Amino acid sequence: MADRVILTIGTKKGVFVADAAKPRRTFTLRGPFGPGVPVYSTLIDTRGTPRLYASSCNPFFGMKVLRSTDVGKSFKETKAAPAFPKEDGRALANIWALEAGSGKKDLWCGVEPASLFRSQDGGDSWELVPGISNHEHARKWQPGNGGLCMHTIIRDGSRVHLGISTGGHYVSEDGGATFRASNQGVGAGFAPDPYPEFGQCVHKIARHDAAPGRLYMQNHGGWADWTGPGGPRPDIGVLRSDDYGRSWQSIAKGLPSDFGFPIVVHPHSADTVYVMPLEPATRSCPGGAPAVWRSENGGGSWNRLARGLPKKQSYFTVLRDAMDIDRLKTPALYFGTTTGQLWMGREGGEQWDCLFDSLPPIHNVKVAVV
Amino acid sequence: MGPTPTITIHVPGPLRTYCGGAAQLSISAQTVRDALEDLQRSQAALYRNVCDETGKVRRHLNVFVNSDNVRDLNGVDTLLTAGDVVTILPAVSGG
Numbered sequence: 001m002a003d004r005v006i007l008t009i010g011t012k013k014g015v016f017v018a019d020a021a022k023p024r025r026t027f028t029l030r031g032p033f034g035p036g037v038p039v040y041s042t043l044i045d046t047r048g049t050p051r052l053y054a055s056s057c058n059p060f061f062g063m064k065v066l067r068s069t070d071v072g073k074s075f076k077e078t079k080a081a082p083a084f085p086k087e088d089g090r091a092l093a094n095i096w097a098l099e100a101g102s103g104k105k106d107l108w109c110g111v112e113p114a115s116l117f118r119s120q121d122g123g124d125s126w127e128l129v130p131g132i133s134n135h136e137h138a139r140k141w142q143p144g145n146g147g148l149c150m151h152t153i154i155r156d157g158s159r160v161h162l163g164i165s166t167g168g169h170y171v172s173e174d175g176g177a178t179f180r181a182s183n184q185g186v187g188a189g190f191a192p193d194p195y196p197e198f199g200q201c202v203h204k205i206a207r208h209d210a211a212p213g214r215l216y217m218q219n220h221g222g223w224a225d226w227t228g229p230g231g232p233r234p235d236i237g238v239l240r241s242d243d244y245g246r247s248w249q250s251i252a253k254g255l256p257s258d259f260g261f262p263i264v265v266h267p268h269s270a271d272t273v274y275v276m277p278l279e280p281a282t283r284s285c286p287g288g289a290p291a292v293w294r295s296e297n298g299g300g301s302w303n304r305l306a307r308g309l310p311k312k313q314s315y316f317t318v319l320r321d322a323m324d325i326d327r328l329k330t331p332a333l334y335f336g337t338t339t340g341q342l343w344m345g346r347e348g349g350e351q352w353d354c355l356f357d358s359l360p361p362i363h364n365v366k367v368a369v370v
Numbered sequence: 371m372g373p374t375p376t377i378t379i380h381v382p383g384p385l386r387t388y389c390g391g392a393a394q395l396s397i398s399a400q401t402v403r404d405a406l407e408d409l410q411r412s413q414a415a416l417y418r419n420v421c422d423e424t425g426k427v428r429r430h431l432n433v434f435v436n437s438d439n440v441r442d443l444n445g446v447d448t449l450l451t452a453g454d455v456v457t458i459l460p461a462v463s464g465g
Contacts, residue, residue: 035384060430060460061385061419084423091422 003369005326006071008052009336010039010364015054017072018355022369024332024344027355033075034066041321043098043107044368053107053123055095063092065109065123071370079124082109082117088128090115097321099153110150114141114164116176132162132170132179137198141167144201144220151320152205156212161205161245166190168200169217171245185248187236189223194230204320205245206263211270215241216299217248218320221258222280238263238275240299251299256286262323266348267331271298274305274325274333274349276318284315292323292333292349305345308352316341321364328369336362374398375452379405381416382458388415402433403446405456420458430461 007018007027014032034056043053052068054075063082066075084090090113097110105122115133117126132138132150141148144165152163160172160179168183181198188200201220208214221237237258239248252258257277266272274294279286291306316337323335325348333345340359345352379395386393395413399405406427409417421427433440434457440448450456 060428062422062428083418086423086425089424091424091426 004071005328006044006050006052006368006370007334007342008042008044008054008072008364008366009342009359009362010042010054010321011336011340011360011362012038013360015039015042015056015066015075016359017052017068018342019072022328024326024328024346029356030072032360033068033072034064038363040094040096040363041098041110042364042366043100044366044370045100045107046368046370047100047104050368050370051122053098055098057094063095063111065095065098067123078122080126082111082126082128084115084128094147094149096149096151097153099155101155108153108155110153110162112147112149113143114138114148114150114167116150116153116162118176129176131172131177135170135179137167137181141199146320152202154205154207154215156207156244159212159244161207161215163202163205163217165203165220166199166201168196168198169202169205169245169248170198182245183248184246185241185250186217186219186239187223187233189220189226189233189236192229194233194236203261204263206265206273208265208267208270213242213244214270214298215245216251216263216265216273217241218260218263218275221252221260224258234258238299251295254302255293259283260318261320262318262335264323264325264333267325267327269296272296272348273299274323276323276335278317282315283317288313288315290314290316292335292345294349305349306352307350308345309343319363321366322362324365324367326367326369332367334365334367336365338362374400374404375450375454377405377450377452377454377456379409380455380457382460384460385416385419385458388419389413399450401446401450402435402440402448402456405450406446432459432461433457434459 009016014034016031018027020027037058041055045051054066056064065078068075094112099108107119109117116129154161158175162170170179171182172179203218217239224234235250235252238252259280264274316339333349338361342356
């Protein structure tokens with residue numbers, strides 16, 4: 001099977017896989033795989049023979065990692081899932097991020113309570129990464145509405161960026177041995193100090209592979225009207241860094257809301273970034289009219305992309321890992337909704353079509369060409 | 371204390387894949403805690419589905435001795451007698 005566009009769709013009731021030939025005219029759906037429990041993270045590992053991974057977050061019997069070696073025709077549990085040492089006192093509550101490492105079978109995994117694990121054997125065994133999991137801040141982080149989750153892992157050689165809700169942005173420059181909080185300019189709306197050292201509710205961080213110094217962040221915004229200690233915090237929700245995450249500046253001007261969950265960078269332009277602004281109270285698009293917003297100048301200005309999307313009475317949420325973009329010459333954007341719709345935005349989001357409209361609530365969407 | 375009683379653990383369907391397909395396991399244990407520790411040694415994969423890393427029974431599982439939930443008895447320190455049936459069941463929760 002050459003040059004297929006593969007989508008992994010993590011839902012409340014297992015993982016689905018959709019694939020299509022490169023023109024992306026028709027997607028075929030397979031699944032659900034797993035025992036009908038939530039899947040919060042998936043990974044399409046294109047290093048060598050493609051492997052698909054999915055977390056299987058079983059509230060009854062604990063967390064599992066599923067692996068497919070036949071491009072999503074079947075999944076099996078790996079031999080082990082991440083687990084804290086017994087003496088640690090913490091117990092795994094969820095698996096939020098699966099990312100490819102540097103070695104062929106090297107995997108990184110972000111979990112709840114916020115901690116990092118690594119596997120050197122494709123997910124059959126896991127080791128806690130103490131530099132962040134036992135960081136001096138770790139026991140001070142607080143859970144957000146989704147739990148205390150490590151949801152973002154971005155690697156760039158020996159530099160590793162992590163996003164934690166609510167912990168903030170942490171960076172390692174020694175391959176993950178040590179980490180430091182790096183949140184200058186990242187606001188928090190739920191603490192008297194609007195710019196704490198750590199503890200921000202970062203929702204997602206994204207980066208272009210060829211521009212590792214440029215990072216984009218969707219932070220927990222929606223605090224423009226705050227009247228308590230510290231005063232209002234407008235525009236803290238959408239941010240950019242041009243110095244490898246050392247400092248961050250708002251790029252939220254021009255958006256209808258600075259609250260949202262996903263943030264995605266165009267595969268061929270580090271200046272092109274996508275967000276989905278949501279009303280902070282309802283977690284749905286302003287006016288019940290869904291739209292993705294795109295900036296083509298690094299967040300300097302924004303355009304609304306909604307052709308083909310519902311024009312009214314649509315109140316779904318798009319969660320932090322439920323939007324992705326493929327890497328074809330003219331990329332398509334994809335997002336999944338909490339109401340079980342999977343949308344594809346052709347031509348970089350210019351024209352939207354609903355691929356599947358009755359899936360379970362969608363947590364996670366990843367795309368790759370294999 | 372008398373001889374260690376032999377009891378039966380009834381394994382729910384979704385977990386049988388972790389113990390070679392067995393629906394029941396026969397083990398010797400004085401208490402539910404002993405029974406779980408036996409599982410940890412003899413059926414490690416099954417045990418990881420029943421207890422988390424800290425050794426606690428997972429939050430959404432119920433453990434019964436015969437027809438009584440151990441929460442209404444003496445928890446994992448509930449004493450067992452010969453012929454008891456320990457049943458592990460997912461709690462009815464969610465929607």
